[in-house]
Amino acid sequence: MRREAPQRLADYGPLLFPAGMLIVFFVIPFATMIAVSFFQRDPAGFYSTAFVFDNYARFLSLFFGKVLGFSLFLAVTVAICCVVIAVPFTYLLSRARRRTQVLWLVALLSVLSLSEVIIGFAWSTLFSRTAGITNLLVAIGLMSEPVALNPSFGAVLTAMVYQALPYTVLVLYPALVRLDPTLTEAARTLGASPVKSFFTVVVPALRNTIVATLIMVFIFALGSYLLPQILGRPQHWTLSVLITDQAIYQSNMPFAAAMAVFLVLVTLGLVGLTLIATRKGEAA
Amino acid sequence: MRDILNATVSRRGVLGAGMAGASLLAMPSILRAQEKSLKVGVYGGYFKDSFDKNIFPEFTKATGIAIESIAEPTGEAWLVQLEQAARAGQAPADVSMMSQVAMLKGQATELWAPLDMGKIKNGANLIERFVNKYPDGRVAGIGAVAWYITLVTNTAVFKEAPESWAAFWDPANADKLGLLALVSNSFLLEVTAKTFLGGTNVLDTEEGILKAFDKLAEVKPNVALWYRDEAQFEQALKSGEIPMGQYYHDVTGLAAADGHPVRSTFPKEGGIQDSGCWALSRASEKVEEAHVFIDYMSQPAIQATLSRKVGTAPTVRRDLLDLTDAEFAAVSSDIEPIIPRYDMYQTKSDWLNQKWTELIVG
Numbered sequence: 001m002r003r004e005a006p007q008r009l010a011d012y013g014p015l016l017f018p019a020g021m022l023i024v025f026f027v028i029p030f031a032t033m034i035a036v037s038f039f040q041r042d043p044a045g046f047y048s049t050a051f052v053f054d055n056y057a058r059f060l061s062l063f064f065g066k067v068l069g070f071s072l073f074l075a076v077t078v079a080i081c082c083v084v085i086a087v088p089f090t091y092l093l094s095r096a097r098r099r100t101q102v103l104w105l106v107a108l109l110s111v112l113s114l115s116e117v118i119i120g121f122a123w124s125t126l127f128s129r130t131a132g133i134t135n136l137l138v139a140i141g142l143m144s145e146p147v148a149l150n151p152s153f154g155a156v157l158t159a160m161v162y163q164a165l166p167y168t169v170l171v172l173y174p175a176l177v178r179l180d181p182t183l184t185e186a187a188r189t190l191g192a193s194p195v196k197s198f199f200t201v202v203v204p205a206l207r208n209t210i211v212a213t214l215i216m217v218f219i220f221a222l223g224s225y226l227l228p229q230i231l232g233r234p235q236h237w238t239l240s241v242l243i244t245d246q247a248i249y250q251s252n253m254p255f256a257a258a259m260a261v262f263l264v265l266v267t268l269g270l271v272g273l274t275l276i277a278t279r280k281g282e283a284a
Numbered sequence: 285m286r287d288i289l290n291a292t293v294s295r296r297g298v299l300g301a302g303m304a305g306a307s308l309l310a311m312p313s314i315l316r317a318q319e320k321s322l323k324v325g326v327y328g329g330y331f332k333d334s335f336d337k338n339i340f341p342e343f344t345k346a347t348g349i350a351i352e353s354i355a356e357p358t359g360e361a362w363l364v365q366l367e368q369a370a371r372a373g374q375a376p377a378d379v380s381m382m383s384q385v386a387m388l389k390g391q392a393t394e395l396w397a398p399l400d401m402g403k404i405k406n407g408a409n410l411i412e413r414f415v416n417k418y419p420d421g422r423v424a425g426i427g428a429v430a431w432y433i434t435l436v437t438n439t440a441v442f443k444e445a446p447e448s449w450a451a452f453w454d455p456a457n458a459d460k461l462g463l464l465a466l467v468s469n470s471f472l473l474e475v476t477a478k479t480f481l482g483g484t485n486v487l488d489t490e491e492g493i494l495k496a497f498d499k500l501a502e503v504k505p506n507v508a509l510w511y512r513d514e515a516q517f518e519q520a521l522k523s524g525e526i527p528m529g530q531y532y533h534d535v536t537g538l539a540a541a542d543g544h545p546v547r548s549t550f551p552k553e554g555g556i557q558d559s560g561c562w563a564l565s566r567a568s569e570k571v572e573e574a575h576v577f578i579d580y581m582s583q584p585a586i587q588a589t590l591s592r593k594v595g596t597a598p599t600v601r602r603d604l605l606d607l608t609d610a611e612f613a614a615v616s617s618d619i620e621p622i623i624p625r626y627d628m629y630q631t632k633s634d635w636l637n638q639k640w641t642e643l644i645v646g
C-alpha cells in the first residue's frame with residue numbers, strides 16, 4: 001500500500017483528537033505553569049496575578065544551583081547505569097529462545113506494575129539494619145554484624161536503576177530483535193571474538209537507539225521525587241523534592257512553578273545538546 | 285447576588301429531590317445517605333481509622349447524618365487542595381481538621397466559612413484558645429483535638445527513657461534520629477529555644493531565630509531520617525532501625541498499646557502542643573450539617589471519648605471532663621507545654637523555609 005500525503009483539509013481529521021488531547025492535557029497546563037511562575041507570591045496565603053521575576057531571582061543562588069546540579073548528576077548516572085546493564089542484557093535476551101524471552105519480558109513488565117512507593121519501601125527494608133540483606137551476609141559469615149545501607153547515595157541509585165531498568169529494556173528490545181544477525185556472523189567469520197563483535201558491531205549499529213534510550217531514562221529519572229526521600233539523606237534530595245515542598249507544603253506555587261520551568265528548560269537544553277553532538281558524530 | 289445564589293440552591297434542591305425520588309424507588313437505603321451526609325477530612329492513618337471506628341458511627345446514630353471520612357495528608361498539602369478546589373467551587377471535604385498554621389493561611393484567603401456560634405451550643409465548653417477567629421472576630425474554626433509531639437524512643441534500644449530534648453544533641457546518638465522534615469511541622473526551632481536559649485521568646489527577632497538555627501545545626505549528624513511521611517518513621521521506630529526521634533504522643537501510645545517496643549516521653553522542657561481545628565470550606569453546601577457536626581464534637585463526653593479511644597488531648601475545659609488522672613496523663617501532661625510560634629510561620633514563612641532547607645540539605 002502506498003502512503004499518500006494528505007490532499008484536503010479533512011485528511012488531517014484524524015489528527016484532531018491527539019492534538020486536542022495534547023493541548024488540553026499538556027499545552028494548557030504547561031502554559032498555566034509558566035504564567036504562575038511570574039505571579040506574585042503572597043506569604044500569608046497563595047498568590048496574586050502579576051508579572052515579577054522574584055521567583056526566578058530566588059532560584060538563581062548557589063544553593064539551588066547545587067541542588068539542580070545534583071539532580072542532573074543523579075539522572076545522568078541512572079541513565080548510564082541502566083544502559084550499561086540493559087544493552088548487553090537485551091542483546092543476550094534477543095538471542096535467547098522464544099520461551100526464555102517471553103518469561104523475561106513478563107517478569108520485567110510485572111516490575112513496571114509496582115508503584116514507586118512500593119519499590120521505595122521494599123528497598124528500604126532490604127537495606128535496613130534490622131531486616132536487610134546484610135543479615136544474610138552475617139548469617140553466612142561474611143560480615144560480623146548487620147549494618148544499615150540506607151540512607152545513602154548508593155541506595156537511591158540502586159532503587160532508581162531498578163525502577164528504570166524495565167523501561168530501558170523494553171525500549172531497546174525491538175531495535176535489538178530487528179538487528180540483522182548476519183552482521184555479527186560476518187564479524188565472527190572474520191575472526192572477532194563474541195565480545196569484540198558486540199562492541200565493534202552491535203553497539204555502533206545501535207548508536208542512535210542507545211542515545212535515545214539514554215535521553216529517555218535521563219528524563220524519567222529527573223522527575224524522581226519519592227525514592228531520594230525514602231532512601232537518601234537531605235543532600236540526595238532532587239530538585240523535584242524541593243519543588244514539591246514549595247508547592248504542597250509551603251503553598252508557594254509561583255516559586256515551585258519557576259523551579260519547574262527552570263528544570264524543564266535545562267532538560268530541553270541538555271537533550272538538544274546531546275542530539276546535536278550525536279549528529280555531529282555521525283557526520284564525522 | 286443573594287437572589288441568584290438562592291435561586292441556584294433551590295434549583296439544585298428541585299433536581300436533588302427529583303433524583304432522590306427516583307432513587308427512593310430503586311434503593312431506599314442509599315437515599316438516606318445521600319440526603320444527609322457530610323464529608324469530613326481527617327488526618328490519614330491511625331487518626332482516620334480511630335475516628336471511623338469510635339466516633340463517626342455514633343455521630344450518625346445520634347444525628348442521622350452519614351459521614352464520609354477522607355484521609356488528609358498532613359502539612360499544607362490539604363490546604364492547597366482545598367483552596368484550589370474552592371476556587372473552582374468544589375469542596376473535596378466539607379469540614380476538615382486543619383493545623384493552626386493552615387488556619388491562619390486559610391484565613392488570609394477567606395477559605396473558611398465563618399461559623400455561627402449560635403448553632404454551636406457546646407462551643408461554651410471550649411478552652412478559649414481553641415476558638416480560632418478571623419482578625420475581625422468572625423469564628424474561622426473550632427478546636428477539634430489537641431495533640432503533643434514528644435520525644436519518642438524504641439524501648440529495646442533505649443532501656444532508659446531520655447529526660448530532655450537535649451538527648452537529640454548527644455553525640456552518642458549519631459545517626460539514630462528521625463525528625464520531621466519541615467520547619468512548619470517539626471517545631472524544632474521552638475524546642476531548641478526552650479531547651480538551650482531560655483524560651484521561645486528568643487524567636488521574636490531574626491537574630492534570635494538565627495541563633496536557634498545555629499544550635500539546631502549541631503543536631504544534623506545525629507539525624508538518619510528527615511521524614512515527611514509519618515508511616516515511614518513510625519515503621520522505622522517500631523523496628524528499632526531509627527530508635528529515637530520526635531513523633532506524636534497519641535500515635536506512639538496507641539502503637540505501644542498494640543505491643544510495639546516504643547515509648548513517648550514528655551521531656552522536662554515540655555512536649556510540643558499542637559492542635560487542629562474543624563474548619564468549613566467556603567465551597568461547602570453542607571453548612572447546616574457542618575454546624576451539627578462541630579457542635580456534637582465539642583461535647584465534653586465526646587472529647588473524653590476521643591481522649592480514651594483516639595488518644596488526643598481534649599479541647600474543652602478539664603473540669604467538664606470525667607477523665608481520671610491516669611486517662612488524662614495518657615494523652616496530656618502537667619509539664620508546661622512548648623506552644624509553637626504560629627505567628628512566626630505566618631509572617632516569616634518563606635525566610636524560615638529557605639534557612640531551614642539550607643540547614644538540612646546544605
